[in-house]
Amino acid sequence: xxxxxxxxxxxxxxxxxxxxxxxxxxxxxxxxxxxxxxxxxxxxxxxxxxxxxxxxxxxxxxxxxxxxxxxxxxxxxxxxxxxxxxxxxxxxxxxxxxxxxxxxxxxxxxxxxxxxxxxxxxxxxxxxxxxxxxxxxxxxxxxxxxxxxxxxxxxxxxxxxxxxxxxxxxxxxxxxxxxxxxxxxxxxxxxxxxxxxxxxxxxxxxxxxxxxxxxxxxxxxxxxxxxxxxxxxxxxxxxxxxxxxxxxxxxxxxxxxxxxxxxxxxxxxxxxxxxxxxxxxxxxxxxxxxxxxxxxxxxxxxxxxxxxxxxxxxxxxxxxxxxxxxxxxxxxxxxxxxxxxxxxxxxxxxxxxxxxxxxxxxxxxxxxxxxxxxxxxxxxxxxxxxxxxxxxxxxxxxxxxxxxxxxxxxxxxxxxxxxxxxxxxxxxxxxxxxxxxxxxxxxxxxxxxxxxxxxxxxxxxxxxxxxxxxxxxxxxxxxxxxxxxx
Numbered sequence: 001x002x003x004x005x006x007x008x009x010x011x012x013x014x015x016x017x018x019x020x021x022x023x024x025x026x027x028x029x030x031x032x033x034x035x036x037x038x039x040x041x042x043x044x045x046x047x048x049x050x051x052x053x054x055x056x057x058x059x060x061x062x063x064x065x066x067x068x069x070x071x072x073x074x075x076x077x078x079x080x081x082x083x084x085x086x087x088x089x090x091x092x093x094x095x096x097x098x099x100x101x102x103x104x105x106x107x108x109x110x111x112x113x114x115x116x117x118x119x120x121x122x123x124x125x126x127x128x129x130x131x132x133x134x135x136x137x138x139x140x141x142x143x144x145x146x147x148x149x150x151x152x153x154x155x156x157x158x159x160x161x162x163x164x165x166x167x168x169x170x171x172x173x174x175x176x177x178x179x180x181x182x183x184x185x186x187x188x189x190x191x192x193x194x195x196x197x198x199x200x201x202x203x204x205x206x207x208x209x210x211x212x213x214x215x216x217x218x219x220x221x222x223x224x225x226x227x228x229x230x231x232x233x234x235x236x237x238x239x240x241x242x243x244x245x246x247x248x249x250x251x252x253x254x255x256x257x258x259x260x261x262x263x264x265x266x267x268x269x270x271x272x273x274x275x276x277x278x279x280x281x282x283x284x285x286x287x288x289x290x291x292x293x294x295x296x297x298x299x300x301x302x303x304x305x306x307x308x309x310x311x312x313x314x315x316x317x318x319x320x321x322x323x324x325x326x327x328x329x330x331x332x333x334x335x336x337x338x339x340x341x342x343x344x345x346x347x348x349x350x351x352x353x354x355x356x357x358x359x360x361x362x363x364x365x366x367x368x369x370x371x372x373x374x375x376x377x378x379x380x381x382x383x384x385x386x387x388x389x390x391x392x393x394x395x396x397x398x399x400x401x402x403x404x405x406x407x408x409x410x411x412x413x414x415x416x417x418x419x420x421x422x423x424x425x426x427x428x429x430x431x432x433x434x435x436x437x438x439x440x441x442x443x444x445x446x447x448x449x450x451x452x453x454x455x456x457x458x459x460x461x462x463x464x465x466x467x468x469x470x471x472x473x474x475x476x477x478x479x480x481x482x483x484x485x486x
Contacts, residue, residue: 007055007056007057007135007136007139007140008056008115008139008140008142008143009056009057009058009059009114009115010052010056010057010058010059010114010115010116010117010135010139010212011058011059011060011061011062011085011107011110011111011114011115011116011117011215012049012052012058012059012061012062012117012119013061013062013064013099013100013103013107013116013117013118013119014045014048014049014061014062014063014064014119014120014121015064015096015099015118015119015120015121016034016035016045016063016064016065016066016069016073016121017064017065017066017090017093017096017099018032018033018034018120018121018122019032020032020033020034020122021353021354021357022286022287022288022350022351022353022354023036023038023285023286023287023288023291023353024341024343024353024356024357024368025336025338025340025341025342025343025367026038026319026321026336026338028367028368028369028370028371029068029368029369029370030068030069030369030370030371030374030375031072031370031371031375032069032122033122033285034048034120034121034122035069035072035073035076038124038285038291039124039285039291039294039295042080043076044121044122044123044124044285045073045076045121045122046076046079046080047124048119048120048121048122048123049061049077049080049082050080050082051125051128051131052135054128054132055128055131055132055135055136056132056135056136056139058117059085059110059111059114060082060083060084060085061082061084061085062084062085062086062088062103062106062107063077063084063086063087063088064088064090064099064102064103065087065088065089065090066089066090066091066093067089067091067248070087070089070246071375071376071377072375073087074087074245074246085106085107085110086106086247087245087246087247088102088103088106088240088246088247088249089243089246089247089248089249090102090249090254091248091249091250091251091254091255092251092254092255093259094254094257094258094259094260095259095260095261096118096209096261096262096263097222097226097229097260097261097262097264097265097266098229098232098233098236098254098257098258098259098260100116100118100211100218100262101218101219101222101229101230101233101234102233102236102237102249102254103116103118104116104215104216104218104219105219105233105234105237105238106237106247107215108215108216111215113214113215113216114214114215115139115142115143115212115213115214115215116211116212116213116214116215116218117135117138117139117210117211117212118209118210118211118212118262119210120209120210120284122284122285123208123209123210123282123283123284123285124281124282124283124284124285124294125280125281125282125283126280126281126282126294127279127280127281128280130278130279130280130281131278131280134150134276134277134278134280135212137179137180137276138150138212138276139212141170141180141212141274141276142212142213142214142217143214145214145217145272146213146272146273146274147211147213147217147218147221147266147267147270147272147273147274148180148211148212148213148273148274148275148276149164149183149207149208149210149211149267149273149274149275149276150208150210150211150212150275150276150277150278151164151166151205151206151207151208151275151276151277151278152205152206152207152208152277152278152279152282153205153206153277153278153279154198154199154204154205154206156199157192157195157196157198157199158195158206159189159190159191159192159195160189160286160287160351161189161206161207161284162186162187162188162189162206162207162263163186163187163190163195163198163204163205163206163207164183164185164186164187164204164205164206164207164275165183165184165185165186165187165203165204166181166182166183166184166203166204166205166275166277167181167182167183167184168181168182169181169182170182170274179276179277180274180275180276180277181274181275181277182273182274182275183267183273183274183275184203185268186207186263186267186268187204205275205277206282207263208278208282208284209284210278211262211267217272218266221266221269221270221272222265222266224269225265225266225269225270226258226260226265226266228257228258229257229258229260229265232253232254232256232257232258233253233254233257235250235253236249236250236253236254236257237249237250238250239253287350287351288317288334288336288343288345288347288350288353289334289347289348289350289351291303291317292315292316292317292334292347295317300313300314300315301314301315301316302314302315302316302317302318303316303317303318304318304319305318305319305320305321306318306319306320306321306325306337307320307323307324307325308320308324308325308326308327309324309325309326309327310326310327310328310330311327311328311329312328312329313327313328313329313330313331314330314331314332315331315332315347316330316331316332316333316334316335316347317333317334317335317336317347318335319335319336319337320337321337321338321339322337322338322339323337325337332346332347332348333345333346333347334346334347334350338371338372339371339372339373339383340367340371340372340383341367343356377401378397378398378401378402378403378451379395379396379397379398379401379451379456379457380395380396381393381394381395381396381461382394382395382396384460386468389464389465389466389468390462390463390464390468391462391463391468392460392461392462392463393460393461393463394418394458394459394460394461395458395459395460395461396456396457396458397420397449397450397451397456397457398451398456399451399453399454399455399456400451400452401450401451402423402448402449402450402451403448403449403450404448404475404476405425405446405447405448405475405476406446406447406448406473406474406475406476407444407445407446407447407474407476408443408444408465408472408473408474409443409444409472409474410443410465410466410467410472411443411463411464411465411466411467411468411472412440412441412442412443412463412464412465413440413441413447413461413462413463414438414439414440414441414461414462414464415433415438415439415441415449415459415460415461416436416437416438416459416460416462417433417434417435417436417437417438417457417458417459418435418458418459418460419435419455419456419457419458420435420451420453420455420456420457420458421433421434421435421451421452421453421457422434422449422450422451422457422459423449423450423451423452424439424447424448424449424450425446425447425448426439426441426445426446426447427445427446427447432452443465446476
């Protein structure tokens with residue numbers, strides 16, 4: 001067993017991109033799978049960080065995400081008491097190589113040459129002890145300036161993953177890692193027969209998308225093979241600005257960066273590439289089928305979440321999030337219920353949900369983008385009921401949070417306080433509303449809502465008029481107010 005005390009300290013870099021469309025309707029553009037509790041009470045993002053506990057010593061993590069997810073990231077970090085060294089906001093998506101580059105530039109401002117562990121935020125790993133052993137081996141190799149990827153020992157002819165063909169074993173390394181090997185080649189997702197051949201050969205491993213290397217080494221490799229990425233990312237980071245708890249990368253510089261994965265930009269070219277095998281119950285939870293495979297099953301082979309009644313149902317994934325789900329006579333299916341959408345399909349065809357999402361996006365349906373509950377910097381708002389010229393929402397404000405001063409030309413609002421205390425500005429008046437009290441906001445009257453208390457403020461908002469969309473919101477913001485405070 002590796003002596004973890006001798007392992008170099010690791011800086012985790014968590015990549016939070018990805019939309020998780022194959023897990024629609026639970027995963028959506030504004031609330032993708034990495035921020036959902038799919039296997040236990042924690043989200044996949046939170047589990048990614050927490051499973052590192054008890055292994056090699058780790059520094060504060062570096063988080064990469066986009067602007068729309070920044071407050072979810074910050075809140076979920078607070079929930080698990082894991083302060084980051086930085087939350088870097090990517091203004092546009094540019095794949096994993098630029099994300100790694102800016103993370104490396106950031107990490108070098110905190111330490112001379114840290115060992116970086118690159119982890120996608122949406123994976124599931126059952127056996128943390130095996131993970132820790134593999135990471136310890138990787139950290140020692142990284143100290144020798146190797147560029148490490150982790151290859152998953154395959155157990156099935158999976159066609160949804162890329163593969164790594166192992167080369168010759170390493171002849172030496174500080175860790176004594178006899179199982180580590182050079183990389184012969186990376187191969188794209190195969191067809192079924194090819195995947196079976198890979199499995200039978202014993203020479204191929206699934207490409208996990210997990211990497212480890214020293215910060216200066218990966219930047220040197222990128223400078224050799226993808227210099228445009230390094231130049232653009234250097235500029236994006238050097239011209240970044242602090243915005244509350246976030247670091248906003250420069251839009252112009254980052255948008256000019258080529259889009260490429262770390263696999264293509266570095267791993268397929270470097271002579272320092274090494275693969276460390278990993279057999280730790282890994283899954284990327286990329287489909288409803290994989291969630292059924294990884295889930296705890298009842299006596300009939302069903303994986304069940306929420307308020308579900310099933311009769312004569314076998315080998316089926318059943319998930320209810322909002323109401324009673326009653327199912328009769330299904331075998332090998334997936335049934336997922338959310339407040340505004342239901343998905344039903346055979347387990348062996350669930351990959352086709354991406355076609356459904358594509359149709360929703362083409363039609364500009366909100367069900368592709370957001371749930372009924374939408375998270376905002378101040379808390380969240382959840383749709384309850386909508387009809388002709390009216391809309392009812394349940395609004396929750398975090399302690400100390402406020403909704404900006406604003407007014408509407410066409411719609412009126414009626415607020416009823418359910419729990420907590422509200423500090424209200426309405427026109428030229430300012431007053432406090434307590435539980436069971438209410439106020440009416442006519443069209444054209446400026447108003448602001450704030451939670452001055454130490455507990456959550458909950459209220460029902462009734463909107464009337466036309467239109468009821470954000471198009472009828474005029475925010476009254478002093479010049480120079482940062483976007484996060486609007």
